[in-house]
Amino acid sequence: MSLTARRFTEKPSQRIAVPKLSKVTREEAERLPLLERMLLQEHQRHAYRLADIRRVADKLAALAPVIRAAQADGASIDIERVREGFASHRCGSGGRRVNAVVLASQDTLSTWRNPKAINAVAKALIKDGWRVVRADAEGSELSLDRVIFMHGSRAVQTSCTRQWTVEAIEAGHINAATDGRHPAADTGKPLNASAEALARTACAP
Secondary structure (H helix, E strand, O other): OOHHHHHHHOOOOOOOOOOOOOOOOHHHHHHOOHHHHHHHHHHHHHHHHHHHHHHHHHHHHHOHHHHHHHHHOOOOEOHHHOOEEEEEEOOOOOOOOEEEEEOOEOOOOHHHHOHHHHOHHHHHHHHOOOEEEEEEOOOOOOOOEEEEEEEOOEEEEEEEOHHHHHHHHHHOOOOOOOEEEOHHHHOOOOOOOOHHHHHHHHHOO
16 A cells, blocks of 8 residues: 555544534524523534644644754744644645644734744744745734745644744745745745755655
Protein backbone atom coordinates (compact mmCIF):
# COMPACT_ATOMS: atom_id res chain seq x y z
CA MET A 1 0.00 0.00 0.00
CA SER A 2 1.31 3.41 -0.95
CA LEU A 3 2.03 6.13 1.61
CA THR A 4 -0.86 8.24 0.28
CA ALA A 5 -3.33 5.35 0.47
CA ARG A 6 -2.18 4.47 3.98
CA ARG A 7 -2.62 8.10 5.07
CA PHE A 8 -6.31 7.97 4.11
CA THR A 9 -7.00 4.54 5.64
CA GLU A 10 -5.27 5.01 8.99
CA LYS A 11 -7.52 6.03 11.84
CA PRO A 12 -6.56 8.92 14.16
CA SER A 13 -4.37 7.78 17.04
CA GLN A 14 -6.19 10.02 19.51
CA ARG A 15 -9.86 9.21 20.02
CA ILE A 16 -11.92 12.31 20.71
CA ALA A 17 -15.62 11.69 21.16
CA VAL A 18 -18.07 14.20 19.72
CA PRO A 19 -21.47 14.38 21.49
CA LYS A 20 -24.43 13.05 19.51
CA LEU A 21 -27.22 15.62 19.54
CA SER A 22 -30.83 15.01 18.59
CA LYS A 23 -31.77 17.10 15.60
CA VAL A 24 -33.95 20.04 16.52
CA THR A 25 -35.35 22.38 13.89
CA ARG A 26 -35.15 26.13 14.32
CA GLU A 27 -38.90 26.29 14.89
CA GLU A 28 -38.74 23.55 17.54
CA ALA A 29 -35.83 25.29 19.29
CA GLU A 30 -37.72 28.57 19.43
CA ARG A 31 -40.60 26.84 21.23
CA LEU A 32 -38.32 25.47 23.96
CA PRO A 33 -38.07 27.21 27.33
CA LEU A 34 -35.25 29.75 27.37
CA LEU A 35 -33.05 27.68 29.70
CA GLU A 36 -33.33 24.61 27.45
CA ARG A 37 -32.49 26.72 24.40
CA MET A 38 -29.40 28.04 26.20
CA LEU A 39 -28.30 24.51 27.13
CA LEU A 40 -28.93 23.24 23.58
CA GLN A 41 -26.82 26.04 22.11
CA GLU A 42 -23.98 25.34 24.52
CA HIS A 43 -24.04 21.60 23.71
CA GLN A 44 -23.92 22.42 20.00
CA ARG A 45 -20.98 24.81 20.50
CA HIS A 46 -19.16 22.14 22.50
CA ALA A 47 -19.79 19.50 19.83
CA TYR A 48 -18.54 21.81 17.06
CA ARG A 49 -15.36 22.63 18.98
CA LEU A 50 -14.62 18.98 19.74
CA ALA A 51 -15.03 18.24 16.03
CA ASP A 52 -12.48 20.98 15.30
CA ILE A 53 -10.05 19.44 17.78
CA ARG A 54 -10.55 15.94 16.39
CA ARG A 55 -9.64 17.14 12.88
CA VAL A 56 -6.28 18.57 14.01
CA ALA A 57 -5.34 16.17 16.84
CA ASP A 58 -2.85 14.06 14.88
CA LYS A 59 -1.54 17.08 12.99
CA LEU A 60 -0.74 18.82 16.26
CA ALA A 61 1.18 15.75 17.43
CA ALA A 62 3.38 15.99 14.33
CA LEU A 63 3.89 19.73 14.95
CA ALA A 64 4.96 19.25 18.58
CA PRO A 65 8.67 20.12 17.98
CA VAL A 66 7.77 23.37 16.20
CA ILE A 67 5.26 24.31 18.91
CA ARG A 68 7.82 23.64 21.65
CA ALA A 69 10.41 25.80 19.86
CA ALA A 70 7.92 28.63 19.40
CA GLN A 71 6.82 28.54 23.03
CA ALA A 72 10.44 28.51 24.17
CA ASP A 73 10.87 31.70 22.14
CA GLY A 74 7.96 33.38 23.93
CA ALA A 75 4.93 32.37 21.86
CA SER A 76 1.61 32.18 23.67
CA ILE A 77 -0.58 30.04 21.38
CA ASP A 78 -4.21 31.18 21.25
CA ILE A 79 -5.84 27.79 21.88
CA GLU A 80 -9.31 29.09 21.03
CA ARG A 81 -8.15 29.72 17.44
CA VAL A 82 -6.40 26.36 16.94
CA ARG A 83 -8.37 24.55 14.24
CA GLU A 84 -8.17 23.41 10.66
CA GLY A 85 -8.29 26.35 8.23
CA PHE A 86 -11.08 26.58 5.68
CA ALA A 87 -8.92 27.17 2.59
CA SER A 88 -6.63 24.52 1.09
CA HIS A 89 -3.05 25.11 -0.06
CA ARG A 90 -0.37 23.22 -1.94
CA CYS A 91 3.40 23.37 -2.24
CA GLY A 92 4.14 23.92 -5.93
CA SER A 93 1.87 23.41 -8.93
CA GLY A 94 1.75 19.63 -8.66
CA GLY A 95 1.37 19.21 -4.90
CA ARG A 96 -1.68 17.80 -3.13
CA ARG A 97 -3.92 20.47 -1.62
CA VAL A 98 -4.21 20.35 2.18
CA ASN A 99 -5.87 22.47 4.85
CA ALA A 100 -3.58 24.32 7.23
CA VAL A 101 -3.56 24.06 11.00
CA VAL A 102 -4.11 27.52 12.50
CA LEU A 103 -1.40 28.32 15.08
CA ALA A 104 -1.42 31.98 16.09
CA SER A 105 -0.25 33.91 19.11
CA GLN A 106 -2.80 35.56 21.34
CA ASP A 107 -3.90 38.89 19.91
CA THR A 108 -4.17 41.14 22.95
CA LEU A 109 -3.14 44.69 23.76
CA SER A 110 -0.13 43.49 25.74
CA THR A 111 1.21 41.27 22.93
CA TRP A 112 1.52 44.26 20.60
CA ARG A 113 4.45 45.37 22.73
CA ASN A 114 6.13 42.01 22.21
CA PRO A 115 6.57 41.28 18.48
CA LYS A 116 9.04 38.50 19.33
CA ALA A 117 6.20 36.49 20.89
CA ILE A 118 3.82 37.22 17.99
CA ASN A 119 6.36 36.08 15.38
CA ALA A 120 7.72 33.09 17.33
CA VAL A 121 5.65 30.49 15.43
CA ALA A 122 6.79 31.83 12.04
CA LYS A 123 10.39 31.96 13.22
CA ALA A 124 10.24 28.34 14.42
CA LEU A 125 8.74 27.18 11.11
CA ILE A 126 11.41 28.97 9.05
CA LYS A 127 14.14 27.47 11.24
CA ASP A 128 12.62 24.00 10.74
CA GLY A 129 12.77 24.38 6.94
CA TRP A 130 9.17 25.27 6.15
CA ARG A 131 8.35 27.38 3.08
CA VAL A 132 5.97 30.36 2.88
CA VAL A 133 3.36 29.53 0.21
CA ARG A 134 0.98 32.45 0.85
CA ALA A 135 1.23 35.82 2.58
CA ASP A 136 -1.53 38.38 3.02
CA ALA A 137 -0.23 41.74 4.22
CA GLU A 138 -3.26 44.00 4.03
CA GLY A 139 -4.49 46.98 5.99
CA SER A 140 -2.41 49.18 8.24
CA GLU A 141 0.79 48.11 9.98
CA LEU A 142 -1.30 47.68 13.14
CA SER A 143 -2.96 44.67 11.49
CA LEU A 144 -1.34 41.26 11.79
CA ASP A 145 -0.46 39.62 8.48
CA ARG A 146 -1.66 36.09 7.68
CA VAL A 147 1.07 33.72 6.50
CA ILE A 148 0.73 30.10 5.29
CA PHE A 149 3.71 27.74 5.59
CA MET A 150 4.11 24.29 4.07
CA HIS A 151 6.55 21.42 4.43
CA GLY A 152 5.84 18.33 2.35
CA SER A 153 2.12 17.57 2.83
CA ARG A 154 1.75 19.64 6.01
CA ALA A 155 0.53 23.23 6.26
CA VAL A 156 0.36 25.81 9.06
CA GLN A 157 -1.35 29.19 9.15
CA THR A 158 -0.06 31.82 11.57
CA SER A 159 -0.07 35.58 12.13
CA CYS A 160 2.93 37.91 11.98
CA THR A 161 3.71 41.58 12.36
CA ARG A 162 4.20 43.68 9.24
CA GLN A 163 7.87 44.08 10.16
CA TRP A 164 8.30 40.28 10.08
CA THR A 165 6.77 40.20 6.60
CA VAL A 166 9.11 42.93 5.37
CA GLU A 167 12.14 41.10 6.79
CA ALA A 168 10.92 37.81 5.26
CA ILE A 169 10.77 39.51 1.86
CA GLU A 170 14.29 40.86 2.30
CA ALA A 171 15.50 37.37 3.27
CA GLY A 172 13.81 35.78 0.23
CA HIS A 173 11.26 33.72 2.17
CA ILE A 174 8.46 35.70 0.48
CA ASN A 175 8.91 36.63 -3.17
CA ALA A 176 6.99 37.55 -6.29
CA ALA A 177 5.96 33.93 -6.83
CA THR A 178 4.40 33.64 -3.36
CA ASP A 179 0.59 33.66 -3.45
CA GLY A 180 -1.36 36.37 -1.67
CA ARG A 181 -1.24 40.15 -1.36
CA HIS A 182 2.11 41.45 -0.21
CA PRO A 183 4.78 43.98 -1.28
CA ALA A 184 7.02 41.36 -2.94
CA ALA A 185 4.33 40.62 -5.52
CA ASP A 186 5.09 44.01 -7.13
CA THR A 187 8.72 43.21 -7.91
CA GLY A 188 8.05 40.78 -10.75
CA LYS A 189 10.91 38.51 -9.69
CA PRO A 190 12.15 36.69 -6.57
CA LEU A 191 14.03 38.94 -4.18
CA ASN A 192 16.54 36.24 -3.36
CA ALA A 193 18.41 34.02 -5.81
CA SER A 194 18.16 31.08 -3.38
CA ALA A 195 14.36 31.23 -3.21
CA GLU A 196 13.85 28.55 -5.87
CA ALA A 197 16.26 26.16 -4.19
CA LEU A 198 14.57 26.82 -0.83
CA ALA A 199 11.19 26.00 -2.37
CA ARG A 200 12.41 22.67 -3.75
CA THR A 201 13.86 21.70 -0.37
CA ALA A 202 10.75 22.67 1.59
CA CYS A 203 8.38 20.82 -0.76
CA ALA A 204 10.34 17.58 -0.49
CA PRO A 205 8.54 14.89 1.59
